Amino acid sequence: MFAMPVDTKRIQGPEVSVPYDQFLAQQSQQSNEEAIGKERIDGRKSDELREIFLKTAVLSQAKGSAYIEMNNTKVICSVFDPREIPRKSEFSVNGELFCEFKYAPFSCRRKRGHQQDSEEKEMSAYLKRALEPAVCRHEFPNLQVDVYALVLENDGSALAAAITCAGLALADASIPMFDLVVAVQMGISITGKKFLDPTLEEEAYCFTLSGSDEKGSFGRVTAAFLPSLEQFSQVVQDGSMVTETYVEVLKELAHASKDAYRLSQECLLKAVQTSKEIKNAEQKN
Amino acid sequence: MALKLLSDAEKVFILHGVKDDFRCDGRTRQEYRPIEVETEIVSNASGSARVRLANTDILVGVKTEIDTPSPTKPNEGKLEFFVDCSANATPAFEGRGGEELATEISNTLSKAYLCETVFDLQSLCILPGQQCWKLYVDILILECGGNLFDGVSLAVKSAIYNTKVPRIASATIDGGVVDLQLSDDPYDFQTLDVSSAPVLVTLTKIGERCVVDPTAEEEACSLVSVVLAVTEKGRCVTTLVRGEGSLHEDTLIDMLKVGTSLGIEMNKALKAALKLEQSKGENKERFGFLK
Numbered sequence: 217m218f219a220m221p222v223d224t225k226r227i228q229g230p231e232v233s234v235p236y237d238q239f240l241a242q243q244s245q246q247s248n249e250e251a252i253g254k255e256r257i258d259g260r261k262s263d264e265l266r267e268i269f270l271k272t273a274v275l276s277q278a279k280g281s282a283y284i285e286m287n288n289t290k291v292i293c294s295v296f297d298p299r300e301i302p303r304k305s306e307f308s309v310n311g312e313l314f315c316e317f318k319y320a321p322f323s324c325r326r327k328r329g330h331q332q333d334s335e336e337k338e339m340s341a342y343l344k345r346a347l348e349p350a351v352c353r354h355e356f357p358n359l360q361v362d363v364y365a366l367v368l369e370n371d372g373s374a375l376a377a378a379i380t381c382a383g384l385a386l387a388d389a390s391i392p393m394f395d396l397v398v399a400v401q402m403g404i405s406i407t408g409k410k411f412l413d414p415t416l417e418e419e420a421y422c423f424t425l426s427g428s429d430e431k432g433s434f435g436r437v438t439a440a441f442l443p444s445l446e447q448f449s450q451v452v453q454d455g456s457m458v459t460e461t462y463v464e465v466l467k468e469l470a471h472a473s474k475d476a477y478r479l480s481q482e483c484l485l486k487a488v489q490t491s492k493e494i495k496n497a498e499q500k501n
Numbered sequence: 502m503a504l505k506l507l508s509d510a511e512k513v514f515i516l517h518g519v520k521d522d523f524r525c526d527g528r529t530r531q532e533y534r535p536i537e538v539e540t541e542i543v544s545n546a547s548g549s550a551r552v553r554l555a556n557t558d559i560l561v562g563v564k565t566e567i568d569t570p571s572p573t574k575p576n577e578g579k580l581e582f583f584v585d586c587s588a589n590a591t592p593a594f595e596g597r598g599g600e601e602l603a604t605e606i607s608n609t610l611s612k613a614y615l616c617e618t619v620f621d622l623q624s625l626c627i628l629p630g631q632q633c634w635k636l637y638v639d640i641l642i643l644e645c646g647g648n649l650f651d652g653v654s655l656a657v658k659s660a661i662y663n664t665k666v667p668r669i670a671s672a673t674i675d676g677g678v679v680d681l682q683l684s685d686d687p688y689d690f691q692t693l694d695v696s697s698a699p700v701l702v703t704l705t706k707i708g709e710r711c712v713v714d715p716t717a718e719e720e721a722c723s724l725v726s727v728v729l730a731v732t733e734k735g736r737c738v739t740t741l742v743r744g745e746g747s748l749h750e751d752t753l754i755d756m757l758k759v760g761t762s763l764g765i766e767m768n769k770a771l772k773a774a775l776k777l778e779q780s781k782g783e784n785k786e787r788f789g790f791l792k
Contacts, residue, residue, distance in 0.1 A: 234572040310745075338608050349747035425617065433736075435616075447747035451727075453740035456618050459761045462737055463754050470750055 223330075237325065252421045253407060258287070263468060265400070265413045265475060270381075270483040272388040280389025284381040286413065288371030293381040295389040298359035311356035315344040315363045317378055323370045325416075339375055346379045346399060346440035346450035352392040361391055372415040373401040375452065379440045384480055388487065396484075397449060398476040399440040400469050404461065406434040412472055422455065433461040439469040443477040446470075512722050519707045519719075526716070531759065533714045533767075538655065538774050539788055540663040547636075548664025552656035554714070556646030559653055561638060561660040565667070567681070568635035570626065578625020579635040580614055582607040584653070590645035599642075605743075606640070606653055613654075613699045613730035613739040620661075620698055624691075628672050631679050636664065647717040650728050654701035655771055661698065662775050665690035699730040699738050700771065702764045704756045706748070711756055713763060727756050731764025733772070 251257060260266070266286040275281035278294035301312055317339035319328045332340070343365060351361070363386065365378040376399040383397030403414035403422035411418045414436070422434055435455010442449055448470075453462070507515075518524050528534070534555035543549040546562035553559075568579055584607045586599025593599070614620045625634040638660065640653055668689045670682040684690075705715040705726040712719065715726075725746030730739035737757070742748065748756070778785060 238572065334604075334608075337604070341605065345742065345745070348745045353745075435738075437740075442747060445747070447749055448742070448753050449747040450742050451740050451753070453737065454612055454616070456616055456732070456736045456738050458736055459757055462757060466750065466754065466757075 248417065249421055249424060252418060253405070253409070256411065257417070258415070260412075262410045263412050263472065265472060266415075268476065268479050270384060270479055272384055272483060272487045278385075278389070280385045280387070280391070282381045282384035282388055284377050284384075286371075286373065286377055288369055288415070289373055289377050290368040291365055291374065291377045291381045292368060293363065293365045293378065293385040295364075295382075295385045295391065296362040297389075298356045298361050298391075301358065301360045307358055309357050310353040311351075311358070312353070312360040313344055313348055313351060313363060314360050315340050315347065315365070315382070317343050317365045317367075317375075319367045319370060319374070323367045339378070342375060342438075342450055342452055343378060343382060347382055347386065347397055349447065349449040350383065350393050350395050350397045350442055351386065352394060355392045361386075361389075370416065372417075372419050373413050373438070375399070376401040376413070376438050376440075379438075379450070380476060380480065384483065387484055395442040395445050395447075396477060396480050397440055397442060398473045398480055399438060399450075400472045400476060401436060401438040402465050402469055402472075403436045404434055404455070404457070404465060406432045408432055410465070410468070412468070433457040437462070437465050437469065439466060439473070441470060441473040441477075443473055507718060507721050511718070515719055515722050516708045519710050519712055522710075524712065525718070528714075530710055530712045531763065534716075536652075536655065538659050538771070538778070540659050540775065540778060542787075542789060547666065548660045548662070550656050550659035550663055552652050552659065554646070554648060554652040554655075555716070556644055557648060557652045558642075558644035558646075559649075559656040560641040560643055561653075561656040562641075563660050563664045564637040564639070565664070566635050566637065567627070567632055570630060570633040572630075574622075575630035576626050577622035578633040580611070580620070580622065580625075580638065581635065582610045582614075582638045582640065582657070584610075584640045584642065586642050586645075590642050594642075594645075602649075605741075606650060609650065609701065609728060609730070609739060609741050610638075610654065610657060613701070616738050618697065619732060619738055621694060624693065625666070627669055627681065628674070628679060631674065632672065632681065634666055636661070645717065647720050648703055648714045650701045650703045651714060651767075654699065654730070655767070658695055658698050658700060658771060659775060661693055662695045664693055666693065696772075697732050697734070699732045700764060700767045701728055701730050702760045702767065703728050704760050706746070706752070706756075711752070711759070713759075727753070727760065729757065729760040729764060731761050731768070733765060733768035735761050735765045737761060 269285040271283045274283045275294050279297045280295040283292045317336050321328045363382050365382050367374045379399035403411040405422045438452040440450040522529050537553040540550045542551045543562050547565045548563040551560045584603040586594040586603045588595040668684045670684045673680045704711045705723045707723050725744040728741040
């Protein structure tokens, strides 16, 4: 669908292709939509997060790393030591964060390119702005810290997962921080149904307007939160929302992020305890 | 954004002014600078507009072209934004310096116009699955005096309002080849409906308070700003938090409320201004760049 620089080492597909799911029977899609409209397919309540699995220090080569799994959304994140900012001559008082958000080629329904596309670049910018307020950047002037987030499997809320994961990875890399960063997404459909931590299907459902009057609010909001400072570091919204609904969604997101925060804290605590045990064991030997 | 170099004393002065609701140029916190809009300023473009917001100067040209619709959206036309931060505006934009800001603005605009309740892309469809109109919206930033997002969105909305899409006399498919016949009359065109298109409202936090329409100097005093895309009905279609700071929940909610109410007013004011200009017809006084 889009032209990429030719890489002769890869098998070239045809120039133009159409995703197969367009030819799927419309009926199955409709019945699926109806099912989502009634209750969530995985049986969650509208304000319930998916079960979250978090782990730090998953990569040995990176200074810090973390992995997050929210059912079928899986993101791995790595953070590297501060290094000199490339191609920069003037002095910067604050250190810089370089963030790269990437979908693995196999992570979505449609194959992703091996180079960053414009959507991924946009996500990288969100990731950067979500993390920046949490990092004590004055502690490493003139240096840059690299943060790489790779989505292994995308089943909705990938940006939120990447932000939470990157926050943990930064902490794991012992980068000085003011606070942890957690992010949660919420979708709202035109029928007024709210989906906390939506799956890919639910995200799509939030944008189907078929046959409804356009008076209700719909769309998605992803909010990154610094829980102990009670600050929003980033809010990404699309769709169309009236102020009252938007405010409601923000409040619910702030509330929901407390659960995610507790998990992140626990994960870090566990990591510290294990490393302490290992050290003690080494000393005894 | 191109940061002005300010001394600490100057910053404190601006900060105190904002606190006392009396800014350096005499405005209150929620007051815009005078805005000038002129449409149909570039003769070779299908639609164009120029907005001057005090010393922020933005020129937008819209070009129409025939394209094939994307396979996932066979009934819709295409809309593409491109922002050029020329080095005329500030030397900081030289080379690739303005690129980051340019992509940020164009991403925000395309996100704001993407929603089907905001802009009807189906009106740009000629033959479903075969041919559609593609609008290239090119935004040129000529002078950068703060508050680029708001200025750009006003200019874009006016330029799309001004865009004339040629009317198709007939469209047929003959043996798999599309045959289009455009109307012979150059005055036979369709215009586009921008009544629900959004404008961007930027709220910049300076000290404890937030202000609208900051000057370049005020922007240098701020760590965080919120950009809201608001439609005439007061609906928020895109939000962007810019800058390296963060916001408390209450501040954010306050900003949302203020931003939406200002957005409604801006939309109405722009609509009135565009109607007024249109009512003057061909004989309107042209200002161009000679002012």
